[in-house]
Amino acid sequence: MDMLNDPALTAFREEIRAFLTAHLPGDIRRAAARATSVFIDPDVSLPWQRILHAQGWAAPDWPAEFGGPGWSEIERYIFAAECAQAGAPNLAPMGLKMVAPVIMHYGSSEQRAHYLPRILSGEDYWCQGFSEPGAGSDLAALQLRAVPDSDDYVLNGSKIWTTHAHFANRMFALVRTSNEGKPQAGISFLLLDMATPGISVEPIRTLAGDHEFNQVFFDDVRVPQANRLGDENGGWSVAKHLLTFERGGKYAPTLIGRLERLRARDDIEPVLRAQLDREAVTLKALQALELKAMRGVGGSAALYASALKVLGTETAQRIDTLACEVAGHAAWADADGQTPADLAVAVPRYLNDRAATIYAGSNEIQRDLIARMMLG
């Protein structure tokens, strides 16, 4: 933990703080404070991404050769912590954090040159087409057919729970290109243009009332075979690589910000305060684990990704519950818009966050993966 307070990093931290003070617009900060989901709408996240991009900081985790700032792991962590502290919105992860690393790893030089700059600038906004009505935890059961026809594949079927498909102009999708052998061995990974004829997007409302995800239908959709990432029938390896980036990451910086704003209130009765204090200790432990994961100490990336997903999302849900208790009736009485943001959105955030232990692979499945990786 002392790594975060190393005096050698003071100048770096000051530079980030000064930038955030000068460049994070108040309207973006206010919209982020009232967001009820980790998936922030692009009308809030993209303007902030463009500001960061102009500074060269839109993708702290990318290697410098592709446009990352070339920071060390600890500098990247400090950047995330300072952004959370300043109230900056999350950037959409589907492009920057999910598909970009697999394009870097599996993409041809043409695919890298075409897609990566457009992800960085926000020109392309991505959604993830993995789950289907009959394929969630058992993802390898997916059935969306991609049949070769001259230089194209022709796609028929549907994807479901597709976050922000109604905003996206691109989708990365797993499709079935063969029924031979094991189900995993007949899957390919495609990069699609959402404007292709035959794609339609139907909204699904969440428990919290948000329109965040969708069902996407494919009716004779032609996708050039050149848009495949990796080998035909080799998509399962690409997907597994991607899921490590989807699941891992930094939960503690945002959660510490939320918890500390609750703990700073002076109207909290002692039993509730003790519960908040206990979560503060949990978050210190989570932060220590995230720092170890970033440096790859003591475990594989996949093991850390699953462990952090379970710990981060379950801690978030406990903090959601405590936020509702702190808010009390204030959670329902924001008619004048004057209630502090964390209290005003406590209930919708609680409802929205029920999904956190399901998406990116449910926590039951993560526990199974952890057991297999640790016990063999």
Ligand SMILES: Cc1cc2nc3c(=O)[nH]c(=O)nc-3n(C[C@H](O)[C@H](O)[C@H](O)COP(=O)(O)OP(=O)(O)OC[C@H]3O[C@@H](n4cnc5c(N)ncnc54)[C@H](O)[C@@H]3O)c2cc1C
């Ligand atoms: C808010 C949200 C956003 C999402 N966004 C996307 C997206 O953008 N793109 C995308 O492709 N998908 C997305 N998903 C889908 C998500 O990946 C799936 O919901 C998830 O993988 C679980 O699949 P399922 O919903 O079919 O549940 P099921 O697989 O039917 O599981 C139902 C329950 O059974 C349990 N279960 C299933 N199998 C086992 C087992 N072997 N052992 C123990 N327990 C088991 C599960 O843990 C769960 O509790 C999103 C989901 C949510 C909630």
